[in-house]
Structure formats: C-alpha cells, structure tokens
Amino acid sequence: MNRAFEGRVVIVTGANSGIGEAAAVAFQEAGARVYGFARREDAVAIASEKHPTIHWILADVADEEQATEGVEGVVREAGRLDVVVNNAGVGTFVPLELSAGEVIRPQFEVNVLGTTFVTRAALASLKASKGSIVNISSTAGHKPSPGAAHYGATKAAIESLTRSWALELAPHGVRVNAIAPGATETPGLGKLGAPPEALPQIKQAILKQVPLGRMATSREIAQWIVAIADPSVTWVTGQVLGIDGGMSLSGA
Secondary structure, three states: OOOOOOOOEEEEEOOOOHHHHHHHHHHHHOOOEEEEEEOOHHHHHHHHHHOOOOEEEEOOOOOHHHHHHHHHHHHHHHOOOOEEEEOOOOOOOOOHHHOOHHHHHHHHHHHHHHHHHHHHHHHHHHHHHOOEEEEEOOHHHOOOOOOOHHHHHHHHHHHHHHHHHHHHHHHHOOEEEEEEEOOEOOHHHHHOOOOHHHHHHHHHHHHOOOOOOOOEOHHHHHHHHHHHHOOOOOOOOOOEEEEOOOHHHOOO
16 A cells, blocks of 8 residues: 555545545545544534544634634644645535525635635645645536536636645745546535435436546545645646546537
C-alpha cells in the first residue's frame, strides 16, 4: 500500500459523507493524520462512530470564525498542516424564476466563502510545509447547467480561485489544484431541492450527458484527490482536473 502521506496532516471539509468521506478515508489509508470537518453535531456523531480513527471537527466553514478556529485548532494539536481539501459544498437546483436569496446565498456562502475562509486560515501552515490545496469543483463549473446556474457559478468561482491562488502561492511552494467531478453517486443527489419522486428522472437526465454511461463512485473521485495532492507531484499547479466520464465533452 502506498503510504505517501505518512507523517503528514490533512484537513478535509464536508468529510462526513460522499466524496469528502471517501477522500478522508483514502488519505488515512495513505498514512495521513486526517481531520474531517462537518457542520452538524449529528453528522459528527455518526461519522466519528463510523470512522473513529479520523479526527472530527465540528465547524461550519461558511462561518468565518468557526472555520478559522477549526483550522487553528488542528494546527495546534497536530503541529503542522500539509493538505487542505475544500470539499464542503451545497447545491440547490432551481430555475431562475425560483432563485430567491435564501436559495442562492447559502451556495455562495459555503462553496466560495467557506473555501476562502478555510484556506486563508491554513495558509501560514501550508507555506511552512510547502503543502497542497485541493479544491472541489464540478463539471457545472465549466459546462452550462440550466436549472443549476447559481451552483455552476459557485463552481466557476472555485476554478477561478484555484488558478489565481496557484500563481499567488507558487513562490511559497504551495500547489493549488481542483478536481471537477461529473455525475457521482453521493447522498448529495437527494439534496438538490427536487422532490424525491423526481430523482430517478433527474439521474436519467444526468446519465444521458455522460459518454461512459454511468455515475462515478465517491472512491473513484477520492483517488484523484489523493493523487494530485501527493507530495511527489511537485510540478502540477493551477489545474482543474475533470473526473467526469467525458461529461464535460458532451453537448447533451
């Protein structure tokens, strides 16, 4: 087994389910000391029972104070920080006429501001370790998404931040990349704002856009998150890696 992260410390936000959970487990299997962030007490309780050797932090990344205190607490306890995976995200798929403030605002607060707050708090430690930042985007960040325009806009922002931060932090030896998953079988599919009975039709519509004809597993996405953060990968920064079964190539 590859233990490339032995002795290293990793933060994964939104680590209690889906891609975040798979990434946290994969980093741990690679030897890292992993700190998983989740924003609900019940989620932390369930996650800590399921993965007792991962260190769990209760923090809402959209809350600037909580995000900062969470990261600083990890550094105090672990003594270092090598990788931050900004995975926490929310998405509500609604057409423009239903795009009220209470629908739009949380997506930007978690997806864009949360990523910024966590990364900023981690910056000094990442500079010291010449570490790596992995932001989680989406195919929606660079492919038109009718009915999900604001979610796509938050992910487009993530991709822009990734490229700009990569240039800004390169002199400090900190690499910044993004993974852009396509259709992935995660619990998040049930939280898109659509009625449960509509989910089968939504899945079928998504699958029509995937040339490989299926959804990814969270584990398939996680392996690329770990790979691009690997300490031996020293010559890749500012990249958005699409792990999407060809979805971004499809005109559907």
